[in-house]
Amino acid sequence: MNLHFFPSKRLAFYLAKLFVLRSLAVLAALVIILQTLDLLGESGKILRHPGNGDAELWQYVSLRVPQLVSRFLPFAVLLGTLITLATLNQNSEIVSMKAAGISAHQIVAPLVVASIAIAAVTFAFQERIVTRAIATLDTWEAVDYGPMPPESRTSQNVWVRHGEDLIFARLVSGRGTGTRLRDVRIYDRSGGTLMSILTATSGRSQGDAWLLEDVERFEVTNTRVTRIPAVIFGEGVDPTRFTLSNVDPDQKDFRALQDAIDQMKAAGRPTSALEAGLWHKVSGPLSVLLMPLLAGVAAFGLARSGQLFLRVVLGMALGFAYFVADNFALAMGNFGAYPPALAAWAPFVLFLLIGEAVLIRTEE
Structure with missing residues (x-):
């Protein structure tokens, strides 16, 4: 044999x-x-x-x-x-x-x-x-399928909770103080009731808060729409909450995903998935x-x-x-x-x- x-x-x-x-x-x-x-x-x-x-x-x-x-x-x-x-x-x-x-x-x-x-x-x-x-x-x-932002590190469809309010950013790019938000929506809630919706074309970190530009505010109670050039919002919301809240394993290589897991562990967030x-x-x-x-x-x-x-x-x-x-x-x-x-x-x-x-x- x-x-x-x-x-x-x-x-x-x-x-x-x-x-x-x-x-x-x-x-x-x-x-x-x-x-x-x-x-x-x-x-x-x-x-x-x-x-x-x-x-x-x-x-x-x-x-x-x-x-x-x-x-x-x-x-x-x-x-x-x-x-x-x-x-x-x-x-x-x-x-x-x-x-x-x-x-x-x-x-x-x-x-x-x-x-x-x-x-x-x-x-x-x-x-x-x-x-x-x-x-x-x-x-x-x-x-x-339009022009893509120049930043290479981006996340899509990110949700962040700030108190009772919900913040949604369709596109997040950059890291740290250079984090940029595009197509932002903020659902202002009080006592579990939706009070207003803020829609902004872009947002960027400013100090410990966020500067939203080209804002449109819709008030639910009287259905009134108000346009505001800029609004300061989200005091105390750290930029890492946007960059780490929607980590996709398919978009990161082995080493980058391992680094993201270490960062989330340091922030006390679940990482089993x-x-x-x-x-x-x-x-x-x-x-x-x-x-x-x-x-x-x-x-x-x-x-x-x-x-x-x-x-x-x-x-x-x-x-x-x-x-x-x-x-x-x-x-x-x-x-x-x-x-x-x-x-x-x-x-x-x-x-x-x-x-x-x-x-x-x-x-x-």
Whole structure:
């Protein structure tokens, strides 16, 4: 019996090449189809802003494609693995390998090693490109696909509570005393009753308060509207309450998210959801490592038995079950029901054991 980790260098390269090429082909097809459908839905909103044209449409595509690649890469790897293994089984290549004394683990090993390389590239791709694309696109959507603010660090749709009053800023940019608010609304409440609504085009920090400019005040009791050039409001509201109140893990790389978590911990704010997102930045790309194990059920067994299609469906079901469990655990982590590390890693470990059990069962 062949006891090496790989069956042979040539066979390992052959299997890894088939796996990678077919996974990339599936990924390209998914991204093209989904990007086309997405662009059909968003093109009207983009072109609605005066001055936007083909260049802005291509800019949207350049920002959206990295998100689609990152989100659907595990699906593509799952389908690519199923296609590869089912084809090898259908052509009796798996039978030939088994007859030569090659075990199921050795057949899947080149695919697992290739998956580790894909996971490393995916992690770097998400850290360097995807997070920036998501942050830029969210900022662009917040200004209705108009000119974006020059500040690179922005947050969208931020709510802050000041006493009984509620402050909403559609766009927050900058940090510290340089924090700037755009499209601000202040809901002035007294005793739980809404008294007035202040709408301002912009706001900036001034001392320990905020200077709102181009203000319109709507009084609920008499429905009177008053325009005011500037208003001082929110005394004692620290700028960090705007910059830390809406931290999105998808918009920050690993180090930046870790820094935000440290700042929120120092401010005494809950961070369990962000910590789950931090761990998921590692466990998410590693999910492609599971796909060859979960799809391995499609590789073994006689093709002429007529059950190849059922085994392919079973492999696909196992893969999609992982995605459901992963999203469920992450949601429980966001609610605080699961510890952050458990929410990020429990589905990965569970389905790793399931995939290994499938291979061991196959060996028997």
